[in-house]
Amino acid sequence: MKNEKIQAPKGVREYLPPESQAFEWVRAQLISPAKRAGYQLMELPVFEDTNLFSRGVGESTDVVSKEMYTFEDRGGRSITLRPEGTAGVMRAVIEGNLDRGQLPVKVWYSGQFFRAERPQAGRYRQFYQVGIEAIGIDDPALDAEVIAIADQGFRNLGLKNYRLEITSLGDSDSRTAHKKDLMKFIEALDLDEATRARAELNPLRLFDDKRPEMIALMAQAPLLLNYLTEYSRNHFEKVKSYLDALDISYVVNPRMVRGLDYYTGTTFEFVHEDLGAQSGIGGGGRYDGLMEVLGGQPLSGIGFGLGVDRALLAAIAEGSLPIKEFSSDLFIIPLGEESKAFSLTLAASIRSAGFSVEVAFGERSLKGSMKGADKSGARYVLVIGENEIGSSAFELKRMSDGVLVSVKMSELNTVLGA
Ligand code: HAM
Numbered sequence: 001m002k003n004e005k006i007q008a009p010k011g012v013r014e015y016l017p018p019e020s021q022a023f024e025w026v027r028a029q030l031i032s033p034a035k036r037a038g039y040q041l042m043e044l045p046v047f048e049d050t051n052l053f054s055r056g057v058g059e060s061t062d063v064v065s066k067e068m069y070t071f072e073d074r075g076g077r078s079i080t081l082r083p084e085g086t087a088g089v090m091r092a093v094i095e096g097n098l099d100r101g102q103l104p105v106k107v108w109y110s111g112q113f114f115r116a117e118r119p120q121a122g123r124y125r126q127f128y129q130v131g132i133e134a135i136g137i138d139d140p141a142l143d144a145e146v147i148a149i150a151d152q153g154f155r156n157l158g159l160k161n162y163r164l165e166i167t168s169l170g171d172s173d174s175r176t177a178h179k180k181d182l183m184k185f186i187e188a189l190d191l192d193e194a195t196r197a198r199a200e201l202n203p204l205r206l207f208d209d210k211r212p213e214m215i216a217l218m219a220q221a222p223l224l225l226n227y228l229t230e231y232s233r234n235h236f237e238k239v240k241s242y243l244d245a246l247d248i249s250y251v252v253n254p255r256m257v258r259g260l261d262y263y264t265g266t267t268f269e270f271v272h273e274d275l276g277a278q279s280g281i282g283g284g285g286r287y288d289g290l291m292e293v294l295g296g297q298p299l300s301g302i303g304f305g306l307g308v309d310r311a312l313l314a315a316i317a318e319g320s321l322p323i324k325e326f327s328s329d330l331f332i333i334p335l336g337e338e339s340k341a342f343s344l345t346l347a348a349s350i351r352s353a354g355f356s357v358e359v360a361f362g363e364r365s366l367k368g369s370m371k372g373a374d375k376s377g378a379r380y381v382l383v384i385g386e387n388e389i390g391s392s393a394f395e396l397k398r399m400s401d402g403v404l405v406s407v408k409m410s411e412l413n414t415v416l417g418a
Pocket of ligand 1: 084132302304
């Protein structure tokens, strides 16, 4: 039988060189503001007890009702590949008793998430997020800081064409009052059966219906933002005033619906203008009832998840990737067997000064090796022939313009660092 090639599963996003260099850079930029703000790493399993998500994320969501990768393990337990990160963090915080220590618990995470969505540009079945969660303190200043950390991540990428949308889903009294009026409003609408069933599970979902006739119907629907209790209204006002103080611009979008059911109070999304349909590059909010629902203390929490795949697409669209940083500073070509030992030691010593250095291997011609150097994108090339062995002065070829630059060993740092 012929050995057929095996392909990656449908809708899976993977990153191979050279693109993976950009991916890795984007991920590091997105998370660095959180590390600087004292968030600590949490490494969690990619699969969890299915109940964690059905209870934590909510049965009314597409994520739980249609998109989970759920299977039975060999012990007959129902297992699900994590579709998002917050529920797992909460489970681990409760299990590890972190909520009994210093509050807020501040953690960051990064990794693969899985949703069986219809694949298209920017929407994958396995995708990447970095996220943070701050658990145990309800303070509008914390909400603003969490949003500011996400915003700084996008700024680190050099992104400009995005906006921050925020709203508040209020406390439970706000939501109860609104739900009553919203249900009354929805009852009077002429809806198909599936839509009515969705409304029954969570009437807010109808705000998320993209069909033009539904958008028209919902235009007059009562908005939760107008039902906030005094406490929730003050909370939201304070969040906005802190964002103003931080000089972070936002638009209030009272019709925003997040795809997960645990949200309360402040919720937000970052929307990129150049990405078409899959424009959400990150989102998050408060989830004040989640810990209790998962069997823990009634503590509040807030966090975000940023889509690394989409952030990379956004950086490509805006041309903001520092592509130069993704290739080596120097490419050394040893000519002949005798040059190899010197080339290797030279490379090691330049690397230890903080530069990235590649060495050509194999018995290729100088022309072939130069081609390799060119392809690698390295900024400089150094050929080590007999005369260079043991030398402390070299001629580097600057690849951007082909000019030969004479440098002494002692000046290498200055030249490569420029
Ligand atoms: P989310 O809005 O569902 O929130 O996802 C966060 C981000 O992940 C989205 O803004 C998007 O950039 C990216 N994303 C989601 N689905 C896909 C997909 N199929 N393909 C590519 N990218 C995708 C959450 O997951 C919450 N856990 C965030 C959070 C943390 N809220 C509070 N704490």
